[in-house]
Amino acid sequence: MTDVETAVPNAAGNAAAALEKAVQELCPGCGLCCDGVLFASVGIANHEPVGCLRARGIPLEPQPGGGWSFIQPCPAYGGNCSIYADRPARCREFHCGLVIRRAGGEITLEAARAEIRETRRQASQVTVLLERLGGSDARQPLSRRCRGRMEPVAGQSDAEVELRAELMLAVHALVFRLGRAFYPETSGPSDGCDGARKATASTPESALDATR
Ligand code: SF4
Ligand code: SF4
Secondary structure, rough: HHHHHHHHHHHHHHHHHHHHHHHHHHHOOOOOOOOOOOOOEEEEEEOOOOOHHHHHOHHHHOOOOOOOOEEEEOOOOOOOOOHHHOHHHHHHHHOOOOHHHHHHOOOOOHHHHHHHHHHHHHHHHHHHHHHHHHHHHHHHHHHHHHHOOOOOOOOOOOHHHHHHHHHHHHHHHHHHHHHHOOOOOOOOOOOOOOOHHHHOOOOHHHHHOEEE
């Protein structure tokens, strides 16, 4: 084997190891791609086994083009993935922009963890505002919980007008941060995250309405 032939697998192995290290460093304290903030659902291809997902009580919806999906927050998420060995391919293949940058040495561990903390704080702020506006179903992804809650409603009080404005600002700030730090810059078919979606989203909350 030539030097070039041995260098290519070594480089690929090093990149995979760096990604895995970044995952170990960041994901246990994050969960944003499992808890309904970053994505609204997870897609499963036709050929993937779904029996084990059903056995774990994960409700699967058939998709018009074939395959399945289930909504987030993922029922298997409780601080970590309870079906890690059996998780769908999309979950295995997805690496957010922060993990990718950490693996490439473009961001320090401290800065990456600070990014996660601040994003989680912003997501919590959105949730609190939603609850103050009359509550919403925590089993739904954040995008759906926000839907229709930012528009003016006839007869609403001044306090409610202010709350809705506050919610809109909080959602905008969250969408901006997620777009800047978490959605991968370039996305292939395997990661399920369409970068163009962010630019074409018609409303702030629809920017979060993606399938992983
Ligand atoms: S959003 Fe990124 S850092 Fe957070 S759990 Fe998912 S892959 Fe890990
Ligand atoms: S199956 Fe696991 S990795 Fe995939 S969304 Fe659910 S908790 Fe996250």
